[in-house]
């Protein structure tokens with residue numbers, strides 16, 4: 001297990017079910033024992049009481065699994081307490097998966113049955129056969145997105161395969177529904193072959209109004225997306241590239257306002273030149289960043305070198321104008337902005353100290369960032385991560401629900417550059433100059449304005465650029 005993955009088990013919440021003999025032990029002694037072993041008791045539920053026996057569920061936050069085993073051992077030593085069960089709240093939330101199918105209308109009698117199913121359904125099938133566009137009005141297609149992964153670059157966990165990728169894809173499906181009322185379905189493919197992935201996605205496309213590619217490793221992800229965009233008539237969007245780039249750009253516009261720097265005068269270092277790093281770099285170049293340096297495992301990407309990865313060859317030619325060479329630490333000196341889309345713990349406090357005044361640090365690797373915000377909160381002007389448990393969450397969740405809502409509503413054939421830029425501007429517009437501060441440069445995922453604003457701007461951009469096949473009523 002890598003160092004990064006080990007940190008994964010931080011910040012757990014466990015539930016201890018205890019059978020307590022109240023004649024033999026005081027509850028306060030149990031609480032102290034838990035605290036002594038590093039547990040933070042946050043809730044108590046009394047499940048049952050009979051005479052001197054009390055069954056209680058104690059919800060305890062622990063910093064990592066080590067504390068869990070210490071707490072469990074300590075409880076077992078206590079006289080008058082029996083440990084009935086220990087459960088992890090996160091695992092409980094995943095029991096049986098996180099999403100399900102719901103019927104829009106119940107099937108209560110023969111009449112209903114004959115309409116939703118044989119024989120009447122056949123008339124609907126034939127109507128679609130006659131005019132395939134009716135798939136949008138008569139099937140789930142108009143509101144359904146496939147979240148497709150091959151499990152090769154799941155968060156920063158790497159190639160963990162399609163089964164292990166499912167919890168993330170189910171999570172993305174939840175976010176689609178929660179934030180934009182899009183029905184999304186996780187599809188994890190048991191193949192890592194580019195052609196087979198393309199063929200499979202094309203074969204399942206009839207049911208879907210859009211394809212959200214997720215956690216597919218670079219450089220394969222580029223060809224898969226490019227080919228599918230060309231060969232399918234529904235929008236195909238690689239979230240780790242474009243969703244991330246859109247939110248990053250929105251966050252950077254806002255952070256630069258805070259520190260009073262302009263986009264064309266800053267030096268930016270991007271660490272991790274994969275799917276997210278390349279897309280973030282492209283959006284920054286388009287926005288006018290002049291000094292942009294990409295760093296991967298072997299240091300800065302520089303023109304004139306031979307790179308097997310064709311995207312790196314392109315990257316080296318189009319960035320790093322001063323041909324700066326060296327490690328992350330070396331090229332970061334004097335930089336205004338650090339963007340991390342690589343792996344946990346790569347950035348050190350000393351590195352941030354070597355940056356220009358008012359450094360902006362976007363440490364976006366998941367689940368563990370390149371540096372923990374608490375390590376640099378006193379020296380950085382703005383710190384953001386991809387996580388939900390710190391302020392300034394720069395995560396593609398802010399983008400993909402609204403962008404697909406817009407694309408589906410106007411039956412777009414594509415999600416193009418103008419639509420992505422419109423989404424970034426929509427996110428950036430949510431925070432006013434008065435509201436903006438060090439801990440609030442990007443709206444929260446729960447800000448209800450975001451998805452709606454993105455949707456409207458995306459629809460407008462789709463209409464403007466001629467990719468909308470339907471004009472929503474308010475734009476007619």
Ligand SMILES: NC(=O)c1ccc[n+]([C@@H]2O[C@H](COP(=O)([O-])OP(=O)(O)OC[C@H]3O[C@@H](n4cnc5c(N)ncnc54)[C@H](O)[C@@H]3O)[C@@H](O)[C@H]2O)c1
Nearest residue numbers: 155156218272273274275276296297341365366386395396
């Ligand atoms: N916050 C967000 O919204 C968001 C979105 C997408 C990706 N990410 C995160 O960014 C990371 C990369 O995701 P991706 O989809 O681009 O994956 P990817 O596999 O396409 O790219 C990762 C890149 O990071 C490089 N890398 C790995 N370890 C490195 C090291 N020690 N030093 C320098 N470079 C290193 C790899 O060589 C690769 O080029 C993951 O941690 C992921 O969770 C965050």
Ligand SMILES: O=C(O)C[C@H](O)C(=O)O
Nearest residue numbers: 154155156240366395396
């Ligand atoms: O899944 C996330 O939280 C963001 C992003 O898609 C990632 O792969 O890290």
Ligand SMILES: [Mg+2]
Nearest residue numbers: 155214215240
């Ligand atoms: Mg992802």
